[in-house]
Amino acid sequence: MISKKHTRVIENLTQIFESTLYRRKEIIVDVDEVHRDLFYIRKGVARIFYYDDKARNHTHWISSDHQCIAIFSGILSGKRVPYGIEVIEDHSEIFRMPYHQVLELKSRSPEIQQFMEDLFAESLIIMGNRMIDQQIKSTDERYHELVAAHPDWLQRINLGYIAGYLGMTQQQLSKIRGQRS
Numbered sequence: 001m002i003s004k005k006h007t008r009v010i011e012n013l014t015q016i017f018e019s020t021l022y023r024r025k026e027i028i029v030d031v032d033e034v035h036r037d038l039f040y041i042r043k044g045v046a047r048i049f050y051y052d053d054k055a056r057n058h059t060h061w062i063s064s065d066h067q068c069i070a071i072f073s074g075i076l077s078g079k080r081v082p083y084g085i086e087v088i089e090d091h092s093e094i095f096r097m098p099y100h101q102v103l104e105l106k107s108r109s110p111e112i113q114q115f116m117e118d119l120f121a122e123s124l125i126i127m128g129n130r131m132i133d134q135q136i137k138s139t140d141e142r143y144h145e146l147v148a149a150h151p152d153w154l155q156r157i158n159l160g161y162i163a164g165y166l167g168m169t170q171q172q173l174s175k176i177r178g179q180r181s
Helices: 004-016 071-077 099-108 111-137 139-149 159-166 170-180
Strands: 019-022 027-029 039-042 045-051 059-065 067-070 084-087 092-098
Touching: 004 059, 004 092, 004 099, 019 045, 039 045, 039 084, 045 092, 059 067, 059 159, 092 099, 092 159, 099 111, 111 139, 139 159, 139 170
Parallel strands: none
Antiparallel strands: 019 092, 027 084, 039 067, 039 092, 045 059, 045 084
C-alpha cells in the first residue's frame, strides 16, 4: 500500500498520467523487453512473472489496489530483463508512469523525490525479507502471513499464482488450506 504520507503525491501523479482499464490476462509489459515504466494500481491486481528453462511461467511478485508495481532492474539498467507484468483481475485500473517523466517531475518536486526514494527503499526491504522468508519460514507460516496481510487475495487471485508467489506448489497450498477447513 502507498503510505499515508505519499497519498498526496500519488493523487498528483494520477492527475498527470492517464489510467487504462485492463482485462484479466492482459500483458502490460512483456518478457525480455526494455521497459522503464512505473505502474500504480488504483484498483485491480497485477503480477510480475518470468519463464523457467522449460517455458513454465512463475509468479515473482503480486501487487493490488493502491500499490505500485515495477520491474526495477529494468528501470535502473535500461536493459532487457526476463520479467513481464500481467493483469490478473478484470477491470483493473492502472496508471503507466514513464520513468523518464517521473525523473523530470522528481527534479522539480521534493515530495516526488522522497516518494521515489521511499519506493525504491521499501521495494529492496520487502524483496530482501521475502528471500529470507523463503529460506527460514515454513510454507504454513508464509501462507498465514499472506492471508493476514492480504485477506482479499484468496478470492481475487488464482491459487496457482499465490502458490508461486509464496514459493510452494499448488498441492502444498491446497494441503495448508485444507487443514483450516
